[in-house]
Amino acid sequence: xxxxxxxxxxxxxxxxxxxxxQLPLSQAQDRAIRxxxxxxxxxxxxxxxxxxxxxxxxxxxxxxxxxxxxxxxxSIGMTEVAKxxxxxxxxxxxxxSTHGVNPAVYKSLPYDPIKNFAPVTELVQAPGVLxxxxxxxxxxxxxxxxxxKANPDKLSYASTGNGTISQMWAELFKTTTGTxxxxxxxxxxxxxxxxxxxxxxxVYFDQVASAMPHIQSGKLRALAVSWPTRLEPLPNVxxxxxxxxxxxxxxxxxxxxxxxxTPAATITRMRDAAAKAVNEPAVRARLADLGLFPAATxxxxxxxxxxxxxxxMQGLAKQTGISIE
Numbered sequence: 001x002x003x004x005x006x007x008x009x010x011x012x013x014x015x016x017x018x019x020x021x022q023l024p025l026s027q028a029q030d031r032a033i034r035x036x037x038x039x040x041x042x043x044x045x046x047x048x049x050x051x052x053x054x055x056x057x058x059x060x061x062x063x064x065x066x067x068x069x070x071x072x073x074x075s076i077g078m079t080e081v082a083k084x085x086x087x088x089x090x091x092x093x094x095x096x097s098t099h100g101v102n103p104a105v106y107k108s109l110p111y112d113p114i115k116n117f118a119p120v121t122e123l124v125q126a127p128g129v130l131x132x133x134x135x136x137x138x139x140x141x142x143x144x145x146x147x148x149k150a151n152p153d154k155l156s157y158a159s160t161g162n163g164t165i166s167q168m169w170a171e172l173f174k175t176t177t178g179t180x181x182x183x184x185x186x187x188x189x190x191x192x193x194x195x196x197x198x199x200x201x202x203v204y205f206d207q208v209a210s211a212m213p214h215i216q217s218g219k220l221r222a223l224a225v226s227w228p229t230r231l232e233p234l235p236n237v238x239x240x241x242x243x244x245x246x247x248x249x250x251x252x253x254x255x256x257x258x259x260x261x262t263p264a265a266t267i268t269r270m271r272d273a274a275a276k277a278v279n280e281p282a283v284r285a286r287l288a289d290l291g292l293f294p295a296a297t298x299x300x301x302x303x304x305x306x307x308x309x310x311x312x313m314q315g316l317a318k319q320t321g322i323s324i325e
Contacts, residue, residue: 032063033270035256036092038077040070043189044209044290045254048124049093051286055277060269073164074098075110082116086261091120091270096252097165100309104317105163106324113310119302120256121271122295123278124287127208127251128169128226129237134218136202141223141243148179156182157203158192163324165252166192168313169205169226171320176245196220207252208234208291226251233291250312253295255302267299 035053037046046068053064069077074097081092092098099113111117130141136155138144148155159167162185174181184201186192189210196204197219204211204220212233214220222237226249230239240248256274258267275296277283284294297305317323 031089032065033060033088034090035064035066036077036081036090037066037068038070038074038092038095038098039068040188041068044126044207044292045093045095047290048254048287048292051283052123052274052277055280055283056273059273059276073102073106073161075102075106078102078113079110081257081259082111084259086118086259086263088258088262088266088270090259092117092257093123094255094257094306095165096309099257099306100313101163101165101168103310104313105168105322108325113306116260117257118260118262118267119299119306120258120267121274121299122253122255122297122302122305123274124292125251125253125295126292127231129206129208129211129215129222129234130173130224131196131204131206131211131215131220131222133196133199133202134221135199136221138223139221141238144223145177145179145243148177148181152180153182155203156184156201157205158195158201159183159185159205160189160192161185161187163322166205167322168316169248170203171322172248172316173205173245175316175319176247212291224248231291253305255295255297255305271299 035049037049039045046066049066053066057064069080074095078092078094078098081090084090102109103113132138132144138147157170159170167183167185170181170183181203184195186195192204193210195201197214208225208231211220211222215222215234222234224240224243225231225234225237226240228239228249230237240246256270258270278294278296287294
């Protein structure tokens with residue numbers, strides 16, 4: 001009888017231990033998934049995340065909530081993700097800025113873009129576009145280049161701030177074309193766009209998604225796009241490769257990352273859900289309206305994209321001397 005009671009107690013204890021071991025995963029799947037967007041509401045990164053939240057909620061059977069944590073070029077939001085528990089309930093929307101530009105230009109960054117994160121998937125790619133104010137006496141890229149060479153440092157270009165992707169695109173352009181322009185940093189995309197629309201600056205390196213309405217209305221003139229082929233809405237605008245500057249042809253991108261240490265099964269589950277969501281016809285159509293294109297890469301592919309972006313931006317920052325304390 002003694003041994004029987006002991007065996008029964010051991011069996012109960014074993015059952016309890018198994019239940020406790022399973023509890024964290026069960027609890028994680030019952031909790032909402034937080035998508036941290038490291039920028040203020042309203043931008044293309046935020047819009048993309050919110051567009052995907054509903055279909056991902058449906059696919060996963062688990063609520064997906066978008067939370068904005070803007071500031072410091074995306075560093076505040078990414079730091080929150082980096083320091084979070086790897087339990088499958090928090091993911092970050094990484095961009096060329098957070099996982100390319102910031103590691104290259106900031107002397108001190110509160111996160112390591114490689115060590116502190118597990119890549120999940122590249123969600124979308126965003127073509128860039130070189131636009132000028134229509135008062136500038138140029139009609140195409142060749143005329144613009146000739147004007148710059150004849151008038152070094154006579155034109156100013158807008159950026160969304162020091163050390164941002166728009167400045168890096170402009171500096172890459174200057175380096176590859178051998179031209180000179182004056183940098184006018186603004187406090188964000190809205191003010192920068194206002195500056196060129198008002199003619200305070202003549203040049204801006206923007207994303208097609210935000211520049212397109214102003215191009216279509218004639219308030220801005222598009223001269224080149226960073227995309228493998230010409231874009232359907234801009235059939236008369238060449239790619240950088242077409243005009244002889246293929247190194248400027250890389251688009252920007254948004255993707256999902258998780259805190260380092262997140263289980264592989266959780267990464268796969270999230271990646272598969274994101275890939276399904278981003279390729280739903282209604283989602284693809286809405287993304288196309290925004291000038292965004294689905295990517296849905298594997299974690300390994302996205303990790304390689306991040307590494308290449310960091311290397312490229314580090315080289316450019318070193319060449320141009322761009323550095324932020």
